Amino acid sequence: MVEFESAIETRGLTKSFGAFRAVDGIDLTVPMGTVCAVLGPNGAGKTTTVRMIATLLRPDAGTARVFGYDVVRDATAVRSLIGLTGQYASVDEDLTATENLTIFARLLGSSGARAARRADELLEEFGLQSAASRPLKHFSGGMRRRLDLAASLIGRPPLLFLDEPTTGLDPRTRVQMWTTVRELVRTGTTVLLTTQYLDEADELADRVVVIDHGRVVADGTADELKATVGAAALTLRVAPADLPTAATLVHRYTGAEAVLTTDDGHLTVAAADTSALPEMLIALREAGIEVRELGLAQPSLDEVFFAITGPTDPLRVPEPA
Template sequence: MTATNAVHATGLVKRFGAFHAVDGIDLEVRPGEIFGVLGPNGAGKTTTLKMLATLLPIDGGEAEIFGVDVRREPHRIRQLVGVTGQYASVDENLTGAENLILFARLLGQSTAQARRTAADLLGRFGLEEAADRQIQNFSGGMRRRLDLAASLIARPPLIFLDEPTTGLDPRTRGQMWDTIRELVAQGSTILLTTQYLDEADQLADRIAVIDRGRKVAEGTPDQLKSSVGSSTLHLRVVDREQTARAAAIVEQVLGEAPVLTPEAGGLNIALGDANQTADVLIALRQGEVDITTAAVRQPTLDEVFLTLTGHHAEDDTDKEVA
């Protein structure tokens, strides 16, 4: 292991009885990047983050944060990381300023210093006007920004964001994305877990795709997209009963089976060359398989996830046992 990595983890395992929530995951996060951990509910994202943040014991494998062993030196790890969970950890009955002052005092700051810290963070996150408002009167986006502000009081070099935009409207999600980018521009390293494919695509420098406790792929968004072909042909057949026949024809032409989509009669076909579209359409016509729609476009992370796991990122409704 090397101290030059913000996170270096090998073979992480977490068991809950006979259930393996995390089953041998390796992660390497470089300083100054946004590293995304992408997967559906129940994939093991939050459990992995909790082990790295010392909130859950590691059952197997090794992990270091900036060269510090997570299992052997948990107190030092907590000085290196800030954690923002899926749900705001602020006190509903206190104001925005009071929450930040409270957290700062708990971290050892004097009253005067805590007030300065709170004022600075409220300004950085655009919450000055809400400083004296009780949290119960905050919108969801304001709560998330305040929660993120609280995690920065100790100015940690590494920030864990566990699904930071869950439940937010599109405009507020965009504001959170801007805030995350600003943190990285100011020198922070971000480990981001998300089930939103567009979020990973927008923010992450590199992405680890995990499913059912295991890492199934890793790379930049462009590398992951190119792994399923330079283009993707989306087809829908007229008669859904002919879906299997259409898939067999496509496999005969291209040598690889297409991925069936949740829509009735839908197929996603990875193309090494967009010119193969004509070969597929001609073969389907000769095979007397009628189609309603056909479209070629660059692959998305959703198609990557579907190809790697056989289901969409949002399909798995099982919750993690953390």
């Protein structure tokens, strides 16, 4: 196969359902070997976009390519290059883990012996060997999601779509899934991730794309998007009696227009320039002021999300299932 820099490239991708335009001209580029997280409110167009790129829906207009293959003209080739894990497990609860994976492998054309070997490999990779002969109806939610992800990797696809893969999982299992995704990317897989958890995007994504009302409204690294919201927040605590002098010094060294103070000795500023913080701390010490607490934090992706998309629109039409 010809080498391409981008695993996914869409231009003007559009899809309507009746009078409702779910996707309205999406331009998206996902470099190979990276994780791209797609965020957006419910009904923003995330899932519809993924389904078009994965050949499950035909676009009304625009183009989408996967490793250079057009998702409409070359749909068969595209399907051979992708794996898709949705929000709900696509496995049979009455079969064992081994039986489920073996069936998937046979459906993809593997012989019986090769299918059995691949099933064993994936059960080991996802820590499910001890439950290999157990019917899925007795699996926990986290085990089912790991098995579903394993099933999507039967054919070793170079591109993996993860549509809210950790929805409903406990924190420990979510972290285990994050470790699995990082390992997949380390070995060359490209991942397009839709998620409702902003910390998940912050942890995993090389690039974050925010979609709202069917359009891309922000695109960049997590740090780049955070920078659009505002400066880092500097917080420190001193003795209440030292607040006036401390506020003057903090203003002088940070250039902040306003220093917010509380009666218990906390000061908070939006610190656009943090390069002079060492000098500020020296000045506070020379003034005989003890800094009891000090913190510097960027805006969170949550703040970015709400700043970009605004409040929830109760009249927004949900995406078709």
